[in-house]
Structures are given as structure tokens and as C-alpha cells.
Amino acid sequence: MIEQMFDHGKSMDPGPTILHADLDAFSASVELLLHPELRGKPIAVGGGVVLACSYEAKRFGVSSGMSGSRARQLCPSLQFVDGHFREYQRLGDEVMAVLGDFTPMVQRISIDEAFIDVTGSVHLFGPPEAIGARIRQRVRDELGLPISVGAARTKHLAKIASQVAKPDGLVVVQPHLEREFLHPLPVGLMWGIGPVTQQKLADRGIRTIGQLAESSPQSLRSLLGNALGDKVGALASNDDRRRVRPNGRAGSVGAQSAFARRDPEERFVREVLGHLADRVGGRLRAKQRAGRTVTVRIRFAGMRAITRSHTGRAPVNATLTLTEIAERLVWTALAQQPPEAQISLLAISVSNLVDQASLQLELPLDADRPVHHTGEIAAARFAVDHALDEVRRRFGRNAVGYAAVALSTEHSVPDEFRELAEHEL
DNA sequence: TCTGGGGTCCTAGGACCC
């Protein structure tokens, strides 16, 4: 009798209920909606670069980020389609709206993936398996897209469950079966364990999450560092206290451009940096934000990369100011490199962000300059930026701008695709 | 696996302050 009551009590209050919902091969699935005749065939979005691909293409070893020529080698029957990026954004938002019908506790991880905490919703919609099934049914019926869902007591378990559920499935991890579920799985499924960490663990004979759970905290700390060691040790031992947090704002904004290796010619570098600064500055200004730290990244032929940063007293978001700071950082860094070094990527990122409603005109944009100089320049730049921002607002982002004509279109990526990855500022 | 693009977090050393 007492045991029954204990059991009954447990199932009435199993703790938090977290779902992880993850659209299957999202971009490719949207393209299949638009091109039903391609269903069942290996397809890839993109051309010069694979931006996304279907499960059929993945089976050949095709993956996103791969060059188009490499993908064609692996899969000669691969069909390339143009991306409909605005559709991805719209449908991704629609899916999030479906999730929002079950709870406001939605944490969106990317265009096509989110955690939701339905602890407070089970009395309305039933147990986790019922909620997961309803979500999948609605996304299928209303949007025509396959989505996998994992449900469990923690984020870690829910996320792994949705991966195990793929493609187009639902996996619920019952609280009393968590260890049986978790321990046989490979460590690479865990959040935070990528190729490097996986190799380090494999060198110690650790391949499953169960083996990881048996390892001593001290050995994991010394192998992986304190933070990561503690984190993976806790997760493997099924100790995950992270909450679902509705999305906050981004802590940094950046843009990058990769290109075929080339000599760092002055005109080229200026054009690329101007283009990147324009993208970053435009996004900052659109959200009335600015940042004190400007970081550049230079990747060389052979993939070695360096970063250089500058933190000023005043936050910046003017395109020309960002360009100048970035140029100075890049040339100072390149001066320390062998003169024959070729570059294959440039990036600009702005961090230490602050809100900057209407203080723009009063603030010197670069505190390192003499004040009499900065006042006028700041005002002029403010005016130029806002004129351009306004033209773009009315006629579109590409109506006017610092186009980097030196960038070949072959390896560059459509702006609409970039926008999919942008975080809320 | 010969590598796109936008992000986050951690580490380690140095400067500087009290």
C-alpha cells in the first residue's frame, strides 16, 4: 500500500518536463515542399558551397559547408537547388509559434530548433508523449514539415532524445529509465563534446557516456580543463540543472568573408573590411546598439588564424569608424607575419555591447582621437550612415552600400542565408 | 572532413588597483 502511494506520488510529480524540438534537414525539407518531384532524391541547397542538404545526400557523405565540387564528387546524382531563405525564416517562425501555443517558455536555439519547458502545461495538454505527438502532428499538418521531438526531465536528455528520434520521430525518456537510456550512447552525442574532446576521451578508452560517468572528476578536470571537465562529468552522471531560458539578446555581432587565398593587397583588404563593417554597423544601428570592443580575425592559407582586438572608451557603430579600427588592427597584425603570407578570410566582430538610443551625436566615436576632430567627424558619419540606413529601409538592403566588388560571387553566400543565422540584438 | 557564416564560452597571461 505504501509502495503504491510512493509510486503514485512519483508519477504525479516527476519534476520538470522539457521538450527539444528539432526540424529534420530543415532547408532541404522546405525545398522538397516547393519541388515535390525531387522527393527521395539527394538534393543540396547552394552551388559553390553546400548550405544544406537532404538525408539522401547525407548518406553519400555530403554535408553543409562543403564545396559544391567536392559534394558532386561524393554524390554524382546530387541535385542543386536555389535556396528560398525567406521561406526558411517564415516557416521557422511558424514552427516556433506552434511551440508557443503550448507554453511561453520557449528557448529558440537556431532557425529550426528549440527547447520548451512544459512543466506547467501538462495539466492542460496531457503527458509529454501527448504534447510531443501533438506538436509533431500540427507541424506536419499545418506546415508540411517533419520534426523530431525528445522529451525528458532535463535539457540534456531531451536534446539527446530528439537526436535519437531523428528522422521524424518522438522519443520520451521516462524518469526511471534515464541511466539505461544515457549510458550506452557515444560521448559525441553530448552537448559540448566535439571532435577534439572526443579524441582526447578516446585516447583514454572512454567512448560511451556510461564510461564517462565512471571517470573520476579529477581525471576529467585534468584532461579537459576545470569547466569542461566538471560540465561533462555532471551531464554524464545525469546531473543537469539548466533551465529553459526564453531568449535574451546577443552579446556580440560579427560578419566574415572567406575567399580563395590571395595576397593581402591594400585595396582588397579595405574593400572587404568596409563591406563587413557595413553589415555589422548596419545591424547595430538598426537596434540602437554599439560596442566598445572591435575584433578582427585573419585566416591564412592553410587555415591558421589569428585575432586582434581593440577596446576603446566609447562604443562605436559607425561604418567608417569600424572600418578604420579594423584596418589598423589587420595591418598591425599582418606586419608581424611573413611578408609572403596569403589570406583566405577576414572577419569583424563587435562586442561589449551597450544600448545607445539617441546619445550618438554627443559621444565621441573614438576616444583616442583629439576631441575637436571627433565631434565633427562623428556628426558627419552619423549623417552618412543614417542616410544609407534610410535608403535601405525603403528600398532594401542591397539598394546601396559598400559593395566589395573584389569579392568573387563564387564562394560568397547570399545575404538572406547569412540573416538566418543572425541572433536577436 | 581540405572546410561557409553567426554566435557562445573557457583558458591563460598580463596590467593595474587596493
Add this chain to the structure above:
DNA sequence: TCTGGGGTCCTAGGACCC
């Protein structure tokens, strides 16, 4: 005229996420 310990900020590099 030798030197503790803690806190904060900055810089650079690296792993990882989607």
C-alpha cells in the same frame, strides 16, 4: 627597495554549437 593576495579588465587563442 622587497613583495602577499584578491579582484577586474583586456587580449589572444581555441573548442564548440547550429
